[in-house]
Amino acid sequence: MIKAEGPATLGRDRPALNRRMLERNTMSALIAGVMGPGKTATEEEVRSAYELGKRIAQLGWILLTGGRKYGVMDAAGRGAKASGGTVVGILPGADTREMSDSVDIPIATGMLDARNSINVLSSRILFFIGMNPGTASELALALKYGRPAILISQKEDIIRAFQSMSPKKIEIAADVSSSIEIARRIAGSLDSGSNR
Template structure:
């Protein structure tokens, strides 16, 4: 893969302090790996926290906005992609990422996990247990869980190693 790996970090526009702290650390670790962080681009919750973490660590951040403008974009998003397509941008988040990390979230995040599974993208849940819900998918190995940002990074690395071994 010549292009840098893109890690999609999904999660709620509203999130508690602990989840945001995790998202911030995850963003920083993604940047330190030389990977690109991609998220939903808004200036709240998991989106703001993960973009801030990556940007402050010197990483490249891409925000796929539901809006036609940048008025509500995070200042930590370096490139704001304006779709003007609302929730349809969730599909773009998934298709553009090599791996998805799903932080704490609601129905929007669940839709992104489901779309990732449909399109064969690996999903790592971070502080968001869906094992009951998705047990029939976990058998196929496409969803796994990480307890910490560090563990999520290790899992991404493991997934990338498998892919490059196949190539």
């Protein structure tokens, strides 16, 4: 099963949403996507991604990333594993070369960055740490598809540009902790079907 149901995960960090799911005896946990640069990620972005991965796992959520062994994807995955979480990696390639060791469930798409659309559609909430063209395509698709998007420590230029396209749908967080608060609030308002 995906989640141990021990005391640790039933503690105060576990939102009402997941409690409802346990009551319904379903294993389906909310999938949260973390998107950000790979090889070009800064040290600070890597640190934030690791912390974010940990926090996502502590909430009992499943982490979804682009699955590669670089930068934000890799660090978020390692953080999630350090807290006993589950990591889904949606890979651009047809196999698992260059996959992060943190990935439990590799999905090999073989469709390059067309897979970014799957990253977004499969995540109930998306976090964005750092920015590069691949990440920007995922943020744009989150806005297009109406998926909640939380920007963490992004530059003013980026925020202004994307807000000018889609003013209501973007959440701005100054750090990982406040991004998690925002995400928990959003999760509480999602339909009880979790990923459904």
